[in-house]
Amino acid sequence: MTTLITGATSGIGESLAKLYADNNEQVIACGRNTEKLAKLSQHQNIESCQFDATDLQDIRSSTVAYTQFDRVILNAGNCEYIDDARNFDSSLFERVITTNLLSMGYCLEALLPKIKPGGQLVIVSSSVTYLPLPRSQAYGASKAGVSYLANSLAVDLKDIDVTLVHPGFVKTPLTDKNDFPMPMAVSAEKAANYIYKGVAKRRKEVHFPHRFTFILKFLRMLPTPLWLKLAKGLSR
Template identity: 75%
Template sequence: MNILITGATSGIGEQLAIKYAKQGNTVIACGRNLEKLSELEKHTNIKACQFDATDLADIKQATLGFPAFDKVILNAGNCEYVDDARNFDSALFERVISVNLLAMGYCLEALLPKISSGGQLVLVSSSVTYLPLPRSEAYGASKAGVSYLAKSLAIDLNDVDVTLVHPGFVKTPLTDKNDFPMPMAVTAEQAADYMLKGINKRRKEVHFPYRFTLFLKALRILPLPLWLRLAKGLTR
């Protein structure tokens, strides 16, 4: 299979690229870090593709000569937290929305026409979308947009399967900066294994680790005022 993966220069994306390549697939590993992409190309079956996911023209130019893809996995993302909601930082909000949500739209315009009929589109969101959490105004809003986008595409795309991924906490360079506990966190390699299993089964939603994500899903039955009181307690 021909598989394109964005955000492949670190974390989950990197592990997915390596694992799919080891299975004999041709993997197009995408990202901005040319040095890291060059390292990935040392693996058999991995080809590097450098572009900025927030630049539509750059994506189209970089992927111009590629053949049809069996799977496109849109995994690139970023996280910044809002530390002072009273003095809202709109520049931070714009940065996160741009990388996590608008870039999805650019990638879809450039790459959806390249997915073979009967192929698969994978959008990586986050379990943060299950409940409003402290300091997550920007990150949560962006990932909620991704989740809604994936669910709508699953309705409107007739010849492409859509899989939505909701990871819990994953130990990556992105989460290394987190200054709070990450319950039931998994490694990037473990996360990639969860995703591979679910994606290959063409599940509509892949979420992990199950004990954590099921717990969050269960909490959604709480009345919103009660959850808000509980969530405020997390910040004290």
């Protein structure tokens, strides 16, 4: 089995690459960090592939030698917050949308035809899509687009199984920058285990940690005015 993973140089992607490799799968670890990729490729089951996921031609040229994958996991992404919605930062918004959403389209164009019939496409979104949250205009919009993209692909792809991943808070170098509490946060290794098990069962959605995501799913059933009142309190 061959699994290609984007965003494999840190966080969830790195933990997934190591987990699949430790389970005797051939892993193509993708990212931009040459030092991290070189370190990952020391594992006997990991081959590194460097490209910028926001550059279609770079993805194409870097993966031209690969003809077929059993599984593609699109995990690369970034998170930035809009601290002052009244003075909206369109440059930040564009940057996040490009990194998190447009890059998915580029990867799909270059890699989707190479997934063999009966293979799997795994798309990592976020549980932020369940509810509108403070400062999340850019990140939340990008991940909402990612989730819709995955769900619509699941309708149209007849010979490939699509799994959509909605993680809660995960302790990674990216979330280390967060200046707010992260309830029920899990390690990147534990997140990778949740995903690994869910993908093995070909689940349509993998969300975790369950206690946290079930709370969010419950809260989204509240009347919108009530949730807005609660959310405004969180943003103070």
